[in-house]
Amino acid sequence: DAKTTQPNSMESNEEEPVHLPCNHSTISGTDYIHWYRQLPSQGPEYVIHGLTSNVNNRMASLAIAEDRKSSTLILHRATLRDAAVYYCILSSGSARQLTFGSGTQLTVLP
Amino acid sequence: DSGVTQTPKHLITATGQRVTLRCSPRSGDLSVYWYQQSLDQGLQFLIHYYNGEERAKGNILERFSAQQFPDLHSELNLSSLELGDSALYFCASSVDPRGTGDQPQHFGDGTRLSIL
Numbered sequence: 001d002a003k004t005t006q007p008n009s010m011e012s013n014e015e016e017p018v019h020l021p022c023n024h025s026t027i028s029g030t031d032y033i034h035w036y037r038q039l040p041s042q043g044p045e046y047v048i049h050g051l052t053s054n055v056n057n058r059m060a061s062l063a064i065a066e067d068r069k070s071s072t073l074i075l076h077r078a079t080l081r082d083a084a085v086y087y088c089i090l091s092s093g094s095a096r097q098l099t100f101g102s103g104t105q106l107t108v109l110p
Numbered sequence: 111d112s113g114v115t116q117t118p119k120h121l122i123t124a125t126g127q128r129v130t131l132r133c134s135p136r137s138g139d140l141s142v143y144w145y146q147q148s149l150d151q152g153l154q155f156l157i158h159y160y161n162g163e164e165r166a167k168g169n170i171l172e173r174f175s176a177q178q179f180p181d182l183h184s185e186l187n188l189s190s191l192e193l194g195d196s197a198l199y200f201c202a203s204s205v206d207p208r209g210t211g212d213q214p215q216h217f218g219d220g221t222r223l224s225i226l
Binding site for chain 1: 112114141143145152153154155158165166168200202204206212214215216217218219220
C-alpha cells in the first residue's frame with residue numbers, strides 16, 4: 001500500500017486558515033486522496049477526497065500537487081470545533097479499506 | 111450524524127467471554143467495514159463486506175468473525191476475549207457501487223469494549 005507522511009501536530013489560531021500537508025510520493029495513478037478527521041470520542045469523519053484536480057466542499061478544500069506526490073487540506077477559517085486528528089489516506093479500487101496512519105493532531109487556539 | 115448506527119455503545123465483559131457488536135449501515139450503502147482502534151495500534155482495518163459477501167480481510171484475529179445479513183446490517187463476533195481486545199470498534203459504510211475506491215466511508219460512533 002502507498003504510504004502517506006504527515007506532521008504529528010500543528011497549531012492554528014481561531015478564524016485563521018489552516019494548511020495541513022501530506023506527502024505521498026509513492027502514489028499510483030488510480031489512488032484517490034482522502035482526508036478524514038477524528039474528534040475526541042467520535043468515529044472518523046469524512047472531510048474531502050480527490051484524484052487529480054483541486055476539490056472544494058462545504059468543509060474544506062483539497063489542493064493536489066501537479067505530480068500528485070503531495071496534497072494540502074485547507075480549512076479556510078479554523079474554529080475550535082475543528083480541533084481533531086486529521087488523516088490523509090490513499091484509497092484505490094484494489095484495496096477499498098482505509099489504512100490510517102498516525103495523522104496530524106490539530107490544535108486550534110482561541 | 112453519519113447515519114451509521116452501532117450498538118451497544120459500551121460493553122464490559124470478562125476474559126474468555128464472547129460478545130457480538132452490531133452495525134446498521136446508512137440507507138442504501140452496500141459496503142460495511144469494521145475497524146479496531148486501540149491506544150497502541152491506532153485505527154486498523156479488520157474486515158469488509160459488500161452486499162452480504164466478504165470482500166477483504168485485514169488484521170482480524172481467528173477468534174473474530176463477522177457477517178452481513180440480507181437486510182445489510184452487520185455483526186462482529188469476538189470470542190475467547192483477552193485483555194488486549196479492549197478497544198473501540200468502529201463500523202463504516204459506503205455506497206461503493208463500482209469498487210473504484212472513490213466513495214467516502216461513513217463511520218458510526220463505535221462500541222467501546224472493555225475486558226476485565
